[in-house]
Amino acid sequence: MTATPILYSFRRCPYAMRARLGMSAARQTVRIREVVLRDKPAEMLAASPKGTVPVLVLDGGEVIDESLDIMHWALGQNDPEGWLAPDAAGMDALIQRNDGPFKRALDRYKYPDRYAADGIDRETWRAEGMAILDDLSGRIAGNGGQLMGPQVSLADMAIFPFVRQFAATDAGFWDETAPAPLKAWLSGHLESPRFRAIMAKYAPWAPGVPEPELPIGA
Ligand SMILES: N[C@@H](CCC(=O)N[C@@H](CS)C(=O)NCC(=O)O)C(=O)O
Numbered sequence: 001m002t003a004t005p006i007l008y009s010f011r012r013c014p015y016a017m018r019a020r021l022g023m024s025a026a027r028q029t030v031r032i033r034e035v036v037l038r039d040k041p042a043e044m045l046a047a048s049p050k051g052t053v054p055v056l057v058l059d060g061g062e063v064i065d066e067s068l069d070i071m072h073w074a075l076g077q078n079d080p081e082g083w084l085a086p087d088a089a090g091m092d093a094l095i096q097r098n099d100g101p102f103k104r105a106l107d108r109y110k111y112p113d114r115y116a117a118d119g120i121d122r123e124t125w126r127a128e129g130m131a132i133l134d135d136l137s138g139r140i141a142g143n144g145g146q147l148m149g150p151q152v153s154l155a156d157m158a159i160f161p162f163v164r165q166f167a168a169t170d171a172g173f174w175d176e177t178a179p180a181p182l183k184a185w186l187s188g189h190l191e192s193p194r195f196r197a198i199m200a201k202y203a204p205w206a207p208g209v210p211e212p213e214l215p216i217g218a
Pocket of ligand 1: 010012013014015016037038051052053054065066067068
């Protein structure tokens, strides 16, 4: 019998969210080990010394420690909803822009004190982020509801956890300013049963602590 893979995860991390969403779509059961980032388990660091979540440890010891690689691994096993069906290069370009320039703007908008030495004000970073989000919104409106077409894809699921963080940074600004197609797209994902399921709260893992299984009904 093969052991169920282990996923080191942190509930509020957008990279870990995308990994859990991928597991849910692939109907791939994993044992969740909830991590406290300031006190990472030695077992996780032994598997992946770079010390970021998510980390997937497969039966047999293979380690995958980049969130996108974890999504691709899961969907490579099973992709019943066709998340990999749209143009791969087009999805990759959107995800790379998200993980690069958008994440950079998001961090500086969200944590201005950490980047005060850069001398660039928060509104500038917010505008940088919004320019990318306006482009996403145009795609959503033009494609029938999701980034690559009417159906949910890898790109939507890899990106919306980051848009969630941007929206929550200043909810008043978001409500007044965000374009309607983007708002509807984000709300649809946040209110989905899948997102609720992958946001279940777990006690931090330590040896001997139970490892809850995901997905608990996709
Ligand atoms: N490129 C990595 C980035 C993962 C990442 O940066 N995760 C953050 C949490 S959201 C982390 O673990 N940071 C290490 C720390 O805060 O100690 C991936 O896609 O998996």
